[in-house]
Amino acid sequence: MKKLHILIASAIFTASLFAQSPEKMSYQAIVKDASDNLVRNQSIGIQINILQGSLSGTAVYVERHFPTTNSNGLVTMEIGNGTRVSGDISAIDWANGPYFIKTETDLNGGANYTITGTSQLLSVPYALHAKTAESITDTISETDPVFGASVASAITATDTAYWSNKLDTVTKAYVDARIIELLCQQGIGTVSDYDGNEYEIVKIGNQVWMAENLAYLPSVSPPSNGSYTVPYYYVSGYEGTSINEAKSTDNYQTYGVLYNWPAANEACPTGWHLPSDDEWKELEMFLGMSQAEADGYLERGTDEGGKLKEAGSTHWPSTNIGATNSSGFTAxxxxWCLTGTEGGFHLFGAYALFWTSTQHNIDSYWYRRLGWENSKVFRANNGITDNGFSIRCVKD
Known part of the structure; x- marks a missing residue:
């Protein structure tokens, strides 16, 4: 079967959706064929399915488009303005989610769809549902109790003698964070990679992780070069091929190396390995996620990402929400590095992306993402193997 890749740099492989009024959403995607070539100035067929409940849920709305990609392989459409197949987009109850968008594509411009992709709709349903608020007619039901007596009436002067004494009070969140810090053992040693670089390590639960991004660099390439199967190594912002030049950059010395998946799978030093999806789940659950949350897709948990992110704004944006680094992981x-003819470095300084060793299909793997805008952990399975992500090794 001929394969087609649809990528969006600004949203990490996810179609970009923006709420409009009335019931329409803008959709943009970059289209590549199985050889990683942009599909330029070509008519294609795309069927949009809005699914309710899950990745395999019921299609509540289906429509078809037959757009033409531009010279950069970009296709732009309005969901809600195509040829309707079934359902009514204006009748969707966006409050009764979650909702997912499934795209089916025919590279030849017809309706013989050979490639599919599904991802969750996040902010768009809320934006569309918000416009219905003006029609809400439900009455307000007051549930707070009404007290007929005052306990304070029995308080005497003696009871208030020490009212101004300072008492130590802390929140549960503060206590939980301190417990994590006590259980996570930092400064327990170092490990060296194949280049001789030394890394701080940290014990989190029953696992021992590198507390720094791996920087092993046997070769270096610009983003224009890449492969799904051959190891490639990248340094953010560096476009050359000199290892010494790349190693002299601030980005290398601080953030390490971006590896395509074949390189990531063999980069960890002896006695260490690229963590699996399940090993990442173990880390996340030790930091507070439930099993159900860890098994979820996209953004999960509450503050586990904040416990992994380096605190402050030295390397993150000033609005580095929820970052405490109580685990010592120091993300x-x-x-990340998008490779190929339209390749480049994206989201540097704003997001941390880490490979896992767990395969999803022939050329994609599970990965994790931490962002400045919240303290959750993003989990997805559409990390294309030719792209460059950071890695953290875990001890065997």
């Missing part, structure tokens, strides 16, 4: 925002 840094190395961004």
């Amino acid at each position: 840094l925002p190395g961004g």
Whole structure:
């Protein structure tokens, strides 16, 4: 079967959706064929399915488009303005989610769809549902109790003698964070990679992780070069091929190396390995996620990402929400590398992306993402193997 890749740099492989009024959403995607070539100035067929409940849920609305990609392989459409197949987009109850968008694509411009992709709709349903608020007619039901007596009436002067004494009070969140810090053992030693670089390590639960991004660099390439199967190594912002030049850059010395998946799978030093999806789940659950949350897709948990991110704004944006680094993991925002003729470095300084060793299909793997805008952990399975992500090794 001929394969087609649809990528969006600004949203990490996810179609970009923006709420409009009335019931329409803008959709943009970059289209590549199985050889990683942009599909330029070509008519294609795309069927949009809005699914309710899950990745395999019921299609509540289906429509078809037959757009033409531009010279950069970009296709732009309005969901809600195509040829309707079934359902009514204006009748969707956006409050009764979650909702997912499934795209089916025919590279030849017809309706013989050979490639599919599904991702969750996040902010768009809320934006569309918000416009219905003006029609809400439900009455307000007051549930707070009404007290007929005052306990304070029995308080005497003796009872208030020490009212101004300072008492130590802390929140549960503060206590939980301190417990994590006590259980996570930092400064327990170092490990060296194949280049001789030394890394701080940290014990989190029953696992021992590198507390720094791996920087092993046997070769270096610009983003224009890449492969799904051959190891490639990248340094954010560096476009050359000199290892010494790349190693002299601030980005290398702070954020390490971005590896395509074949390189990531063999980069960890002896006695260490690229963590699996399940090993990442173990880390996340030790930091507070439930099993159900850890098994979820996209943004999960509450503050586990904040416990992994380096605190402050030395390397993250000033609005580095929820970052405490109570685990000692010290995640840094190395961004990611999109490879090929339209390749480049993206999201540097704002997001940290880490490979896992767990395969999803022939050329994609599970990965994790931490962002400046919240303290959750993003989990997805559409990390294409030719892209460059950071890695953290875990001890065997």
